[in-house]
Amino acid sequence: MSATLARAAGAPTHTTPRTWLALGIGWALLIAVPFWIPFVGGYTDLASRVLIYALAAMGLNLLLGFTGGLSFGHAAYFGLGCYGVGLMLKYETHSTLLALLAGTLLGGAAALLLGPVAVRRRGIYFSMITIAIGQMFYFIAVRWNNLTGGEDGLTGFRRHPLHFPGLTVPLGTTNFYYFVLVFFTLGCALLWGVLQSPLGHAFVAIRENHKRMRFLGIPVARYIALSFAISGLVVALAGSLNALLDNFTSPNDLDYTLSGNLLIIAVLGGMRSFWGPFVGAIIFVLVRDYVSSLITNWMTVIGLIFVLSVLFFPLGVLGFLRRRSAQ
Amino acid sequence: MSLLSLRHVSRRFGALVALNDISLDIEAGELRALIGPNGAGKTTLFNLISGFFPPSDGEILFGGERIAATDPVTLVRKGIIRTFQITEIFLDLTVYENLRVAVETAMGISLRPWVSRAVRSAVDLRVQELLELVRIGGRAGRVAGELSHGDQRVVEVGMALAHAPRLLLLDEPTAGMGDEETHHMTNLIRQLNRERGITILFVEHDMNIVFGVAERITVLDNGALLAEGTAAEIAANPRVQAAYLGQGGAQARVTGSHADAAS
Ligand SMILES: Nc1ncnc2c1ncn2[C@@H]1O[C@H](COP(=O)(O)OP(=O)(O)OP(=O)(O)O)[C@@H](O)[C@H]1O
Numbered sequence: 189m190s191a192t193l194a195r196a197a198g199a200p201t202h203t204t205p206r207t208w209l210a211l212g213i214g215w216a217l218l219i220a221v222p223f224w225i226p227f228v229g230g231y232t233d234l235a236s237r238v239l240i241y242a243l244a245a246m247g248l249n250l251l252l253g254f255t256g257g258l259s260f261g262h263a264a265y266f267g268l269g270c271y272g273v274g275l276m277l278k279y280e281t282h283s284t285l286l287a288l289l290a291g292t293l294l295g296g297a298a299a300l301l302l303g304p305v306a307v308r309r310r311g312i313y314f315s316m317i318t319i320a321i322g323q324m325f326y327f328i329a330v331r332w333n334n335l336t337g338g339e340d341g342l343t344g345f346r347r348h349p350l351h352f353p354g355l356t357v358p359l360g361t362t363n364f365y366y367f368v369l370v371f372f373t374l375g376c377a378l379l380w381g382v383l384q385s386p387l388g389h390a391f392v393a394i395r396e397n398h399k400r401m402r403f404l405g406i407p408v409a410r411y412i413a414l415s416f417a418i419s420g421l422v423v424a425l426a427g428s429l430n431a432l433l434d435n436f437t438s439p440n441d442l443d444y445t446l447s448g449n450l451l452i453i454a455v456l457g458g459m460r461s462f463w464g465p466f467v468g469a470i471i472f473v474l475v476r477d478y479v480s481s482l483i484t485n486w487m488t489v490i491g492l493i494f495v496l497s498v499l500f501f502p503l504g505v506l507g508f509l510r511r512r513s514a515q
Numbered sequence: 516m517s518l519l520s521l522r523h524v525s526r527r528f529g530a531l532v533a534l535n536d537i538s539l540d541i542e543a544g545e546l547r548a549l550i551g552p553n554g555a556g557k558t559t560l561f562n563l564i565s566g567f568f569p570p571s572d573g574e575i576l577f578g579g580e581r582i583a584a585t586d587p588v589t590l591v592r593k594g595i596i597r598t599f600q601i602t603e604i605f606l607d608l609t610v611y612e613n614l615r616v617a618v619e620t621a622m623g624i625s626l627r628p629w630v631s632r633a634v635r636s637a638v639d640l641r642v643q644e645l646l647e648l649v650r651i652g653g654r655a656g657r658v659a660g661e662l663s664h665g666d667q668r669v670v671e672v673g674m675a676l677a678h679a680p681r682l683l684l685l686d687e688p689t690a691g692m693g694d695e696e697t698h699h700m701t702n703l704i705r706q707l708n709r710e711r712g713i714t715i716l717f718v719e720h721d722m723n724i725v726f727g728v729a730e731r732i733t734v735l736d737n738g739a740l741l742a743e744g745t746a747a748e749i750a751a752n753p754r755v756q757a758a759y760l761g762q763g764g765a766q767a768r769v770t771g772s773h774a775d776a777a778s
């Protein structure tokens with residue numbers, strides 16, 4: 189198994205020309221989405237959703253795949269992003285960017301404050317605390333009816349055109365897709381940058397061996413809390429974008445079902461690889477969109493795919509493809 | 516003042532007394548072997564000194580400062596670095612990446628989400644030095660989990676050395692090594708002590724190494740301090756021979772290996 193994780197020989201981990209080429213092609217494809225997606229039977233909003241879920245799962249994966257922390261409660265930060273955006277646009281501002289910033293910071297701040305609570309325990313207890321914390325926000329959203337709209341969700345807000353000096357950009361479907369793509373790219377750049385830095389090296393080392401890190405002088409719990417916060421921030425950014433996509437949010441965006449789905453996306457695509465959750469998001473969103481138009485119980489199909497993938501591609505779909513191409 | 520002093524230190528696990536009333540001093544610059552039969556309490560002593568768990572009784576002084584029950588993170592900052600009897604490294608990472616993390620922790624930059632090119636190359640330089648020092652440069656790109664146990668131990672020692680320890684604790688550094696690897700490791704231990712002045716306390720079962728390398732030797736038996744002295748004194752100590760080295764051939768073995776080491 190570790191053979192598949194082997195890096196190219198030679199010391200520092202370089203980004204190879206092949207990686208750059210793949211990145212370039214990938215980005216070109218993403219930029220061209222509005223042009224080609226109708227020909228494959230899709231629609232642009234579906235692509236926005238893929239990017240949003242991919243960003244959320246990649247954010248979660250900083251903690252899950254690269255720090256070794258299994259959180260069942262990251263929907264909380266996604267949902268806080270959603271409600272942050274919705275409430276800002278409904279009551280405070282007409283600036284889409286400001287609302288996005290507020291939603292992202294709200295979710296990020298919550299993760300920053302709550303990470304240290306969760307990391308006081310390890311393993312399964314850590315996971316259980318993350319669920320409990322997550323569900324707390326769910327119940328707040330359901331109960332605080334007059335602010336959040338309760339079970340029915342929050343309506344009465346919509347994204348507004350972007351105003352720059354001398355320029356107004358309407359956010360129709362296509363423009364909004366590019367808006368999402370920009371923030372998706374920023375989120376990826378943040379995660380990538382962190383993983384290339386000493387902090388990211390420390391996260392991965394903690395995943396590998398807590399004990400060794402402690403005896404290298406690293407206060408492990410504090411670092412996991414930091415990974416939790418950065419991860420929560422990125423997930424909150426994704427949630428904020430999601431609320432702008434739908435012009436709506438509901439307690440479902442805070443529910444642990446969503447936390448579970450994000451985990452499924454990450455594991456399905458491959459939690460050891462940076463882009464794995466992106467692949468997982470494509471599969472997840474497409475299957476959900478397609479199957480839910482045929483049968484109501486689309487989750488069963490996702491579940492089945494998930495179980496099969498864990499059985500046959502333990503490194504995720506992307507991990508599997510990488511291994512095959514390496515042989 | 517000694518670099519490390521244990522004063523009447525005991526450690527119990529329930530009814531089991533793993534260490535009983537141990538007092539010992541290690542001077543700065545010493546190269547000390549800790550020996551004793553299986554279960555004597557050697558690793559437990561390391562665990563107390565390195566803060567893995569606190570003593571049940573007694574006090575530990577490091578550089579005159581009381582450190583009993585101090586957490587490992589603080590002790591690493593004070594300069595106490597250890598390796599483990601069962602190697603603790605990052606198995607899914609390459610040798611290079613293992614050492615890089617260690618170097619970054621030692622440089623105190625692990626919290627940084629961004630570093631300049633200059634810092635990056637300083638890290639790289641330090642990693643290259645360590646690769647060379649412990650002679651594992653040829654395997655820098657290999658995933659640690661695929662290496663032999665001996666090489667994995669070398670990686671762990673390299674990680675410890677990233678920190679420029681004031682006190683280096685090595686728990687059976689040559690376990691699982693072939694002859695040549697053992698030879699390198701013992702040379703490295705000597706070199707670190709002589710050329711860099713690092714104080715080293717190491718646990719070792721192989722008497723050739725113990726008597727060939729250590730200046731002074733501490734013998735534990737069944738949780739108690741049995742003897743302490745120079746290699747010659749320990750070799751000649753009848754209590755050590757009886758309790759630890761076994762009857763008969765011990766003396767011959769000891770003197771034989773001592774002669775070996777001197778040659
Ligand atoms: N965490 C622990 N909990 C309970 N008992 C322990 C613990 N650690 C050590 N012991 C016991 O303490 C005694 C001393 O163990 P220790 O590991 O220190 O021996 P050692 O001298 O290192 O032996 P070896 O040469 O086999 O490594 C043993 O009886 C062991 O079972």
Ligand SMILES: [Mg+2]
Nearest residue numbers: 557558559600
């Ligand atoms: Mg031991």
